[in-house]
Amino acid sequence: MTTTDTNTSTNSSPRDRVTGTPFTRGLGVVILAGMTLLIILGIFVSPADVNQGESVRIMYAHVPGAWLAYLAFVVTGISSAAYLWKRTRSLTWDRIAGASAEVGVLFMGISLVTGSLWGRITWGTYWTWDARLTTTAFLFVTYIGYLAVRGLGGTHQQRARRSAVLALLAVLEIPLVHFSVQLWNTLHQEASVAGRGTDVEMDGLMLFTLFLGVAVFTLMYVWLLLHRQRSLALDDMLDDSGLDNALTARRAEAQGVAR
Amino acid sequence: MSTIAHEPGIDVVIDLVDAVAVLGSFPALAGATLSVCRGEIVLLRGPNGAGKTTLLRLCAGLIPLERGHGQVLGVDLKNDRELVRHRVGVIGHNNGLYADLTVTENVRFWGRTVGATRAEVDAALRRMGLDGRLADLQVSRLSAGQKRRTALAGLVARRAELWLLDEPHAGLDAAGRDELDQVLKMAAAAGATVMVASHELERAAQLATRQVEVVAGQVREIGAP
Amino acid sequence: MSTIAHEPGIDVVIDLVDAVAVLGSFPALAGATLSVCRGEIVLLRGPNGAGKTTLLRLCAGLIPLERGHGQVLGVDLKNDRELVRHRVGVIGHNNGLYADLTVTENVRFWGRTVGATRAEVDAALRRMGLDGRLADLQVSRLSAGQKRRTALAGLVARRAELWLLDEPHAGLDAAGRDELDQVLKMAAAAGATVMVASHELERAAQLATRQVEVVAGQVREIGAP
Amino acid sequence: MSKELQGSAGVFATARLISAKDLRVERRSRVLLNQVLPFALIVMVMFAFALDSDAILERVAPGLVWLATLFSVLVMVSRSFAVETADGALDQLRSAGVPATGIFIGKMLALMAQLLVLVALLVGAAVVLYRASFSWEGGVLLVTTAIAATCGLAAVGTLYGGLAAGAKGRETLLPLLLLPVVAPVLIGATRATESAFGTNGIAISEGWPWLGLLVVFAVLFSVAGAVAFGPLLDD
């Protein structure tokens, strides 16, 4: 199996390997610091919103969560394309795609949960059949389906090919989620940060806190992605070494029959 | 049957070196080495679960080559296994028939997918004794052996370069077996290559020009019968 | 194996007179007359589509008797064919296995449905060579012959009075065939009756105590081999 | 180890065997958990989307729970019999002389167990998604409704699943047979759930007669199934 094209491949048994490196450990420290700052700024320092009041603080988790989920799914799409393109075909891309989708589902989950908490406070309900909310739910389910297909079994290459095709189709739903607020008249917030020429103006500190949130979530995404990708690589290696053992056993069986 | 087109220089039709194929996580082929030349009729024998079906499916480009080298009809199995497909004729444990279509419709469908003419389809039907009452019967109304005949007729209609047959005799009656053997011998004489997995050793040994034993995912030569 | 319980006076296990069975609207059995005594091993031979499978299914009480008379194990097929069922063991062209269960679980399930003990199930598994690596493998991961073995083990575990086997050898390797033949001979010796449809005439002739030819839905006697 | 003529197992032994087997297949394949459940949730979401109005939604939430259950039943029944027919196991069961009533009860119980899990989760989802809520007494009504309704659905599903099992084009025959018959369950369970939730200001006391309907339905089809399954399989 072509798993051995990862940089993590050496002769030692995969069971002894860890997924951390000095870089990720450093990254971890930065994330912790950033998180602390975010909590301080988000909960204590930044001002309450004119309309939303204190509840606006949920935004600092909700919005980065959604955006990072988008990012993660886009990364899944890109690395799936990289896997499918013959010249760059490598299972590493497939594992990045899988890892990124898992992390994306996690972030999307965070956004869904914080969103519905926020909804409880501002709209008085956890859930409503608003287009943004519904399309988000569909996106979430789509990637659960993607992960289900990854788990179907077969060889690594089969898994990679099937799921890559699916990922390229699934990523097309993101624009639908993003533009759902324009397509349908929704309860949900219009694009206020990245939106074109909206008249919503945000307090400077709020904006800064939001961007800090995005930055911290991005680092967290990178950290999770690296670890998960490596542990997936180790899983695949474990499969491979399992294959080695099975091969040896089968050959011995053939010897046994021969004599 | 006329001779099959012949690319000069490729007289080794199947060439496997240490081929490994994995089903689930089990190495059903565990380093198989085999080379088969044009015009041979090779019998694959060996106990249940040895890997005969897997070997045939590997050569047909239906499952990936996990490790080792493999060339079939000059095509590299590692990178281009889909290219081998329209040049081989395969029959597996299943028949691959549409139960709602008639015998003729089935054979014609399978013939057409590979560009066979109407005359060829009719000839194949006649060959397998399916041109009488059975011709317009729906496949769901056939007996097991009649289904197998229909599947074989579909295969005969294509006239592949390489025939890969997994227990083709199973279910056929005595006459059917003779017809099939005759078809295979004629195909081989016309330059095609045949590989047959079978447990009916006496009969298959009469057909084969060479026997090979598959044991625990490996291939072992046996002297000519 | 111990002797099978024996109702005195019923030594004719199968007794068909002019039996007609209809599939769709086709008389697959068109007036078959056959009688089989306890302890016999009868080989059903005949061309594809002759009606062998239909005859076996009729005797198993799986399809209705349209016309004529039929008694199996003293049960009248016309009125009480479901009563015959728990006394016969049938294997058809399909295996009847659950793909998600393991070999052992399948055999145990089929054994339990007819009240076989655990020891009997284990013995059956051992008999068909399924007690090693295969025992805990899911059926979906077996080769064709391994599946057939599992199905046969399920049958062996039940120890029926009347065994009705439709091409039981298909897919089995040489060792499996020998094992099966041995099982059948022992069952017959212990007082069971066996009827086997097969196209592998040489092998089946060695097994059978009597041969019968099915042609176009009718039964014709052939002298003992 | 010698023994006499083996009889086949009795009705209840068979039922236990079959339902244990079905639940084991489910445990192996995890179809309910990984696939039916998300499917049912999506069905609920789709309805909500198609209806697209909060006011309507709140009123019809209980109906949606049961509609989603209904569609899941279709999927689960067809899966339950696909397992039997994929390799001719049903034929084998028939020829083993296994009592058909036992097969029916076994498959029905396994189906019912899975359905109960499903309904519990769907009601949970409805509480969250559609903002349903209920009192203590409503809870009792809800639980008994769920049991009676799943029992009825499992009975009728198994019965018709067995009927469709052998047929050609069973993927489509089954819904056709099943849907009209379970309409009473849909209505009864919906009304009972509405009164348990207090939707549209319906009192809990109004729910109990509907529960009665469900119980009658469940009993009727359990008995009918136990009696008729043999002849149905036996074609």
Next chain:
Amino acid sequence: MSKELQGSAGVFATARLISAKDLRVERRSRVLLNQVLPFALIVMVMFAFALDSDAILERVAPGLVWLATLFSVLVMVSRSFAVETADGALDQLRSAGVPATGIFIGKMLALMAQLLVLVALLVGAAVVLYRASFSWEGGVLLVTTAIAATCGLAAVGTLYGGLAAGAKGRETLLPLLLLPVVAPVLIGATRATESAFGTNGIAISEGWPWLGLLVVFAVLFSVAGAVAFGPLLDD
């Protein structure tokens, strides 16, 4: 009669072959006519039961037509691939070197033809059952909507049907994959139909943008399917 090395048929020849074959299977088995159509009608009636209010019904009629279509698509796709996998024909197609794009187009066209018939009948039923009505321009919108929507549904259905075809538990995997993806079709077709019917006083002009969405979806998934079907089948 001698001929050289046979190549397999081209993409469009394959597509024609396959769709002719699928339609012939349908003609023989009459699954659409005898089973799916009644199923869809029953689904529509069931909704009427579950909603149980005339005022609501009239408003949601277009949504119900498309929901019923959607569920029928599930059934039809699983039937379409059951035909291929029942006896290993799909494997045989793969090993015959038949171009996967041709298989995709062929199966998609056959599915689309059947869906169009279904939708036409369902719209007819809606006109009768829910007293919908439409003008001449509305008719044009309705027809183009039906074509675009069925094309999209057929494309995505065939694509995911092929993916699920080999897998264990495909009965349930297919809906899980399919439903979230076709949500846009459901919405778009519903809105376009609403404006064609003039439901809730929506003007016809509002329908055209939705039609655009449907067309984009159909084109996208047709192309995606034609390209991706090969890799998906190929394992």
